[in-house]
C-alpha cells in the first residue's frame with residue numbers, strides 16, 4: 001500500500017517543528033528516515049500516524065484519508081512500533097500480542113480460532129513462542145520490543161511505521177527486528193539512527209534537518225560525506241565495506 005504524506009507542518013507553541021515535509025512510500029518499499037537528535041523524525045512520524053494533528057498537510061494511505069478517518073479504520077491498515085513501550089499494568093506476552101487484533105473486531109467480540117493462529121504465526125516470526133506465558137513487565141528491553149513488533153504484526157497492517165525500533169538493542173536484536181520487518185514484505189517507514197543499517201535495509205531514504213526534508217533518494221545517493229557532515233556536524237568519510245560490499249562510514253576523520 002502506498003503512503004503519500006504531503007506538505008506537513010507541525011507547530012508546538014511558537015516553534016515550527018516540521019516545515020513543509022512530504023514523504024512517499026511506494027507499495028512494499030522500505031523507507032528510512034534519518035537525521036540528528038531533535039531534528040523532528042518522531043514528530044513527523046506522529047503527524048503521519050495521527051498521534052498528533054499537523055497544522056496543515058495531508059496523509060493518504062492508498063485512498064484512505066488518514067487525518068480524516070477514525071482511529072480504528074486507520075489501525076486496520078497502519079501499524080506502529082514506537083520508541084517507548086512501558087506500561088503500568090501487566091499482561092502475558094500472548095495477551096499483549098492478541099491486543100493487536102482489536103482493530104479488526106467489533107465491540108466485545110471474543111477472540112476466534114483464526115486470531116490465535118495469527119498470533120501463533122507472529123510469535124514464531126519474532127521467536128517468542130517460548131515466552132507466551134511470561135509477564136510482559138518481566139521482559140528485557142529487547143524482548144519487549146519483539147512483543148510490540150509481534151502485536152503490530154497481528155494487526156496485519158499494509159504499512160508499518162517504526163520509530164527508532166532498534167533503540168537500546170544489541171547488534172543481534174537490531175538485525176533480528178529489521179530482518180523480521182523486511183520479511184513481512186509490506187510498506188515500511190522507519191526512523192533509524194544507524195546509517196549502516198539504513199544502507200542495509202532501506203530502498204529509499206529521507207534525511208531530516210531542522211524539521212525539513214534536507215535530502216532524499218536511494219541510500220547511496222543520500223549518504224554522501226557532505227550530507228552526513230551537514231546532518232550530524234561530524235567529519236565523515238564513506239567507503240565500500242570489503243566484507244558487506246555496501247557503503248560504510250568512518251567518522252571523525
Ligand SMILES: Nc1ncnc2c1ncn2[C@@H]1O[C@H](COP(=O)(O)OP(=O)(O)OP(=O)(O)O)[C@@H](O)[C@H]1O
Nearest residue numbers: 012013015017035036037038039040041042043044
Ligand atoms: N510536545 C512538545 N512541545 C515542545 N517541543 C516539542 C514537543 N515534542 C517535541 N518537541 C521538540 O521538537 C523537536 C523534534 O523532536 P522529535 O522528537 O521529533 O525529534 P527526533 O528527530 O525524533 O529526535 P531523536 O532522534 O532524539 O528521537 C525537538 O526539539 C523537541 O524538543
